[in-house]
Amino acid sequence: MDKKSVLLITGGVAIALALFISIAVDHPFPDFYTRPAVVGPEAAPHGEGMIEMYASEAIAAEEAAAPAEPEKPQSPYAEAIAAADEETFPKTIAMAADAYAEHTKPIVQFTHAKHVIDYMAGCGACHHNEDGEPLDDLQVGDEAAKCIDCHSKPSEPPKGKDAPDLSPAEALEYHAEALHQNCKNCHVAYNKENNTRAAPTSCTKCHVK
């Protein structure tokens, strides 16, 4: 034999071997032989029962490998909010408290309904009573006091080197301080926990022109 035919023969053998192995890997023999025989009425002629059995097993295996997405939890308030009018539950609130002589920053459009329904915030995350205790039992349809009724100084706390040293409670008398703490503290915590920047923490992301 010359060199060329030796090469051709070994090449052919290698290809045949590769084909055989790839088929064998896809359909391992032992598995094939240890399957329970399909007998009785289910056993169709020409091995259809076998094909069906393989198909249903393949589907079951696929389902086991890719479990269904866990259902997104539903806000318990979603239905009541959808049914409520703007008077009862304002869905978006232009944050412009009347007591301010003027707003120096662009007005924040606060997505009230989205925060409850999409971001799953409970009422008590923002609304509380005169002792500062969260109103977790507030229901859609109940009245809620405005923040400025209690955090009644319409501005940020004074800043600069001549500014008085305020206790945390004194600082919270300022409306903008109470709002900034409420909104930003949750956003910062949420972003940290979820390794994201989805909840805005910079001035112009809330005070949008």
Ligand code: HEC
């Ligand atoms: C993420 C914060 C947040 C959550 C959660 C939240 N609210 Fe509010 N809500 C506000 C803010 C801020 C206002 C505007 C208050 C203001 O103008 O001083 C407001 C306003 C309201 C008002 C109108 C008050 C008025 O007279 O203008 C009602 C009623 C109300 N909320 C009810 C609810 C109920 C019920 C829930 C729970 C289903 C809820 N809120 C959840 C922040 C929140």
Ligand code: HEC
């Ligand atoms: C009925 C009066 C009242 C209303 C209305 C009110 N607050 Fe308060 N808030 C308080 C009191 C009292 C405290 C506790 C003060 C302290 O600890 O020094 C407090 C504390 C806070 C604090 C600091 C403690 C905390 O919970 O993080 C924030 C922030 C705050 N309020 C934001 C708001 C916002 C935003 C609104 C409107 C959605 C609001 N408050 C409505 C009385 C009120």
Ligand code: HEC
């Ligand atoms: C209890 C937690 C919580 C509080 C309190 C909260 N937020 Fe948010 N907010 C979120 C989360 C979570 C997102 C972003 C979710 C996302 O996009 O994945 C968000 C997103 C936003 C966004 C961008 C998306 C949108 O819906 O417009 C704005 C603006 C915003 N918040 C404003 C506010 C303001 C103003 C306040 C205070 C009155 C506030 N938030 C209080 C949790 C909170």
Ligand code: HEC
């Ligand atoms: C998470 C949203 C958010 C972020 C971030 C934010 N603010 Fe605010 N800010 C508010 C809300 C809500 C009010 C309350 C306005 C009202 O109800 O009248 C407010 C009020 C104010 C006020 C008083 C009202 C006015 O327009 O004069 C000033 C000043 C202010 N913010 C400045 C800032 C600055 C500066 C930054 C950045 C360092 C900032 N804010 C970041 C939400 C935000």
